[in-house]
Amino acid sequence: MPWYGRKRKNPPAAKEEAAAPATSSSATGRRKSLRTSTGTSATAEKSKYFDPEPESDSGVKPKRKSSKTAKVGRPSKKTKREEDDELASDDAPPPDSELDEDEVPKVTFEPLPKLRDTNGIEYEDDRLHQNTLEFLKDLKKNNKRTWLKTNDEEFRRSLKDWESYVMTMTERIMAADETIPELPFKDVNFRIYRDVRFSHDPTPYKPNYGAAWSRTGRKGPYACYYLHLEPGGKCFVGGGLWHPPADMIAKIRTSIDTKPKKWRQVLMDANFRDVFLGGATPPPKVKGKKAAAEKKGRGRPAAKSTEEAKDVEKILQEHDETSVIKAFAELNKESALKIRPQGYQPDHPDIELLKLRSFTVSKKIPDEMFTYEDGQEEIARIFGAMVGFVTFLNKIVMPDPGDEDEDSDEE
Secondary structure, three states: OOHHHOOOOOOHHHHHHHHHHHHHHHHHOOOOOHHHHHOOOOOOOOOOOOOOOOOOOOOOOOOOOOOOOOOOOOOOOOOHHHHHHHHHHHHOOOOHHHOOOOOOOOOOOOOOOOOOOOOOOOOOOOOOOHHHHHHHHHHHHOOOHHHHHHOHHHHHHHHHHHHHHHHHHHHHHHHHOOOOOOOOHHHHEEOOEOOOOOOOOOOOEOOOEEEEEOOOOOOOOOOEEEEEEOOOOOOEEEEEEOOOOHHHHHHHHHHHHHOHHHHHHHHOOHHHHHHHOOOOOOOOOOOHHHOOOEOOOOOOEOOOOHHHHHHHHHHHHHHHHHHHHHHHHHHOHHHOOOOOOOOOOOOOOOHHHHOOOOEEEEEEOOHHHHOOOOHHHHHHHHHHOOHHHHHHHHHHHOOOOOHHHHOOOOO
């Protein structure tokens, strides 16, 4: 029988019943999974993700529980700032309404320290007042910014006293060394303020006064004259080149190597040696044929013949040169090299001088020399003994036109 002649299996009633779920299915807009047709049965219970939220009897949807639960435990600690604010509020003064208008407010006055008494001694230009030395002693004991700010008037008075002393000393140094120009106080004076950024010493001030004179003042490439005031046995007079740059050290070493006689001539100067190299060892005793009585006032043996006299004098001169060089190297050993410098042999006759990296001399002076009536004259005499030494160093590191021709190594 042809297909169009067959009877339908579903009666009209079944057709209507089958149309009902199709309508609901079309209303929801969902299609059945194709997995049922492949033989895989779906679960009877649908996923809760697709289920609508149940409604209560009153028609109001129940509220979802928050996923964030309240923290249970000890309350959070208060910050330091909050605690300070609470303490400040507790310690705050009562309002104006609670204050007694008739009550006199309490005010504490801290008087500034008075200037130290001069004891009837006037301040002079060519010597320091004892109060200036006393101020530096107090500064060393109270090295704080608050203390100096409180004693600012005493500081200004002592600094003015030091300035007048330095300016009169400048005139004496200019008379001894004509290459030193007249410079203002600020160009020769060292300030007491310390740079503590890269220092292990946290004290903000230097408990001393210092001044340096050269062709360019306290700064520059030239050798200088230096005066140091620090009460307590640390006052001294000095000069020379302290830690010069590498190029200057190279020039000085070349001069030591090529002109050794000139170096000995400068260091063996009688006045220079007596003032700054007093630690040189005494001359040796000459025995045998060269033995003789001591010379009057010289401490040296007198020879019986002309030839013996020349031999004795040669031995004493060699010894003096060795002792003087050794004494000069001892003054500058703090920054000297431990081994030979590059380019020189260990058995060089002046190896001790070649190792040096500073070329300075100094002489300690008592604190009272700054307050003596003729103390400045004595300090100027010490400066005068090193004029030849300073001039010699300047000719090496910063020669003037014609200095190289004059500075030969011939005796």
